[in-house]
Amino acid sequence: MSTTSDVLVDAGALRDQVREKYRAVATDPAGPFHFHTGRDLARRLGYDAGAVAALPDRAVESFAGVANPFQLRRPAPGERVVDVGSGAGSDSFLAAQQVGPTGHVIGVDMTPEMLDKSTATAAELRLEHVEFREGLAEALPVEDGWADVVISNGVINLCADKRAVLSEIRRVLEPGGWLQFADIANGRPVPDGALRDIDLWTG
Template identity: 65%
Template sequence: MATGMSSTGVDEHALRAQVRAKYRDVARFPTREFHFHTGRALAERLGYDEALLATLPAGAVESFAGVGNPFSLHPLRAGERVVDVGSGAGLDTLVAASHVGPSGAVIGVDMTPEMLEKARAAAAEVGLRNVEFREALAEALPVEDGWADVVISNGALNLCPDKSTVFAEIRRVLRPGGRVQFADIVTGRPIPQAAVQNIDLWAA
């Protein structure tokens, strides 16, 4: 587990605390206005199947805060094993579970207890037995080596200061020939160091 100052000069403990606080609010108060979009309207705008969304528990949908649609990159196949990094309230995890079916398996990993509580409740509500949620950091995925056929993520990797460790963990849990499907916020230009070290900007 990464601790202390990251290679970017960001206090990782302070950053994680602020990110947890932000997404704790998204879990607890999903109708509140945030500086980012959330909920069903966002999922529909990003191309999620409306009929499938209608089958998912409200808790998973209302606290959705993704930035794209990782399933638009490549369809998941029945029987595949999937890890969702930064699974939040569980929308992507449940969508993945519907795609891989009972012969597949999905593990959602998140560091915010309130999001995990909503995700677990949603999975229980629809009776999914091929889904499990685990509390951990993206830098230390609680998944065995080579377990996953696919790793997905949606708007979470940009919040991790130590991306080299995160991608090393993703590679570790993927089987040979496995694939990564993620949606995130990126920049094509260098970010000034003062901005990199501003935790408020990370969480924003």
């Protein structure tokens, strides 16, 4: 369990900034962001071109991942997947293609506009084995030991309490389950002042 000293910025304030940023990505995906988005980003990150092409624009235009978690391993048919920080659902929909109708995918996100977008896309695609739930990475709305696989893409770095996030991931994974995540890491020491600058976390 994390202590107060482990958490370097105010978690609530950080969530508010992250929500505001990704609200804009959901509603104006072509906006002037400091990161790439959409189909071009998926191509740069090495996603399967055919799988991405099969998705409607609404499922891909707000994609803002940092790498391709499926390069580590493709979820197998029938597996159950949790997507932590699912956004507009790009990775969730790709996981749904891989697990097929006998599998199940739960996307979890905290930004209402992203959830609206992903839920509408799931309905459009008539994917009954995909659902999206509102929640935090630090308190996943998923039962213990439910998932064969947990995926995440560019999300854990945006959470103040990473120990809590990883504890939740462990809780929802079945014994022997897989964690496949892509994220941003820094191999060099970061000055204490920078670690505590909330604007640098989101920027």
